[in-house]
Amino acid sequence: MVDVGAHPSTGKRRQVTRTFGTLREAKAEYAHITHRRYEAAAVPFDARxxxxxxxxxxxxxxxxxxxxxxxxxxxxxxxxxxxxxxxxxxxxxxxxxxxxxxxxxxxxxxxxxxxxxxxxxxxxxxxxxxxxxxxxxxxxxxxxxxxxxxxxxxxxxxxxxxxxxKTVIPPWNLQEVRAFVDAVKADRLYAAFLLSLMGLRPAEICGIRWADIDLDRATLTVHRTRTLMGNKVVVEKDTKSLAGERRLPLPDLVGDALAGFKAAQVTEKLDAGERYEDNEYVLVDGLGRALNGRQLRERAYTVMAENSLRRVRLYDARASCFTYLANKGVPDHLLARWAGHTDVRTTKRWYVKPDVEDLRPAAATWGELASVPPPLSE
Missing domain, CATH: 1.10.150.130 (Tyrosine recombinase, N-terminal domain)
Incomplete structure (x- = not known):
């Protein structure tokens, strides 16, 4: 037990008690605490x-x-x-x-x-x-x-x-992803939901402009985000890290959905006339007003509820994406590049989440180890 000074509010004496297995350990800690106390006394007084x-x-x-x-x-x-x-x-x-x-x-x-x-x-x-x-x-x-x-x-x-x-909610498996895609085919935000399933963060999807998409070359450039701060204020900024700035190929399904979304926005602009806000973002409503991550999530949750799909965070589509790519043998350096990570260990630790069905091939391989081979025919 050692004195550590008076309490700042009450002025009462304060003591610290520590318990150790040996006298030697106790003496060492006592010396350490008292040394710190005397050192602290040498610091000039500061009232802040x-x-x-x-x-x-x-x-x-x-x-x-x-x-x-x-x-x-x-x-x-x-x-x-x-x-x-x-x-x-x-x-x-x-x-x-x-x-x-x-x-x-x-x-x-x-x-x-x-x-x-x-x-x-x-x-x-x-x-x-x-x-x-x-x-x-x-x-x-x-x-x-x-x-x-x-x-x-x-x-x-x-x-x-x-x-x-804590109840852990796993990301969608392959069958659930396909059920969601089938449910949103007719939805106005179909293209945006496919971008989520490609592993893009909601803030990245909200920050994409049409100038970032090359439909002819089937590529998408990610270099800015639109984040909802405090669930109220939208802040546009650079990507989370330099690795987040990346150029991704567009799968045919996503490219076609984006082309259809772009054509629909042309029609919406003509119908709205002067009421239309032409801000060049991809993710906009029928009047051209940029949507934020909360609005994208809310629409996704509505689709899930209407189609009796298990509710998961839209952000967890990243885990569904990268688990599937990893299971299909995509090399680590490409997986990290797609995710926008500097280190693939980040991708694997937080976003590759195999479930029991993903482990079936491993079980089959183990079965080959334990199986007794048939006798050789004479």
Whole structure:
């Protein structure tokens, strides 16, 4: 047990207790904690609160981040400001961060679900990651001596419990994909849905203009996205990474659907006259107004419901696409290029999700190993 100073709000003495298997380990940790305490005493006094430092840090980060990323950082850090924001930066302790983490897992949800329930592990870890990044910068600026959030982690048991309780919705299998294609053949957004099944992100589909499509050469260029920020504001920006800028071949089915969609838009423009908004986007409504990712998803969910199809996220069409391509033997470097990833390990980890039927060929191959060969004929 070791003293770590007074609590910033109550002035009460604070102590840290750690338990170890040996006296040697306990002495080493005691020396480590006291050394950190004495080092911290050498840092010049600074009155700013954690809230004030996070504002300053975010303002600096904003110069190097996309607008939507800044928004994400702001919302992520907002989860912990209520409990920790008023604490003076130099008074923030590991116990404070750990107390927030436990509270967040237990009852920290205020939006995006039932208020007062626990946040998911991924959300808590994201907030901790941003806090650790901000505190690392504070250490570099000599505002604090150590990053008190560095060793705070979501308990393994909690992580495992969430995994057991969570319902995992697998992406569509081959039969479900074909049923969806058959259901949307007559839909106005048929071409856009086929682009989803080609593995394009919804934000990429929303950002495509007709100038990006060469129907004669059957190619499509992806180099911008239109993202819905905060489910309200549409932000147009470059692709997620340099690897996201790519040129893809158009399968005949998709090329024909796009040609039909383009012809339909010409007719719609003539019918609408001056009311038509000619903005050159591919994904538009009957008056030429650009559609966003939420509108595309909502239409997809309507089609699923009307045709009694299992509801999955439209984004998960990427997994259906890349699982099928991987099963068909498409080489890793081509798979990553198609997905817009720098590293094929990203594609395989997150988007190649074989189901039990995909494993049937492996079972048949195993059967050859265990089968007793027939006796040789004399």
């Amino acid at each position: 609160s954690l809230d004030e430092w996070l504002d300053e840090w975010l303002a600096r980060k904003a110069e190097d981040l996309e607008e939507s990323t800044v928004y994400s950082y702001t919302m992520t850090l907002g989860r912990l400001r209520g409990m920790l924001g008023r604490i003076r930066l130099q008074d923030l302790a590991e116990d404070d961060v750990e107390a927030w983490m436990k509270w967040a897992l237990r009852e920290g949800r205020v939006r995006g679900g039932k208020a007062g329930t626990g946040l998911g592990v991924a959300s808590v870890e994201m907030s901790l990651a941003r806090l650790k990044e901000a505190l690392d910068r504070a250490v570099a600026r000599r505002l604090v001596e150590v990053n008190v959030a560095r060793e705070v982690k979501v308990p393994r048991n909690h992580r495992k419990a969430e995994r057991r309780a």
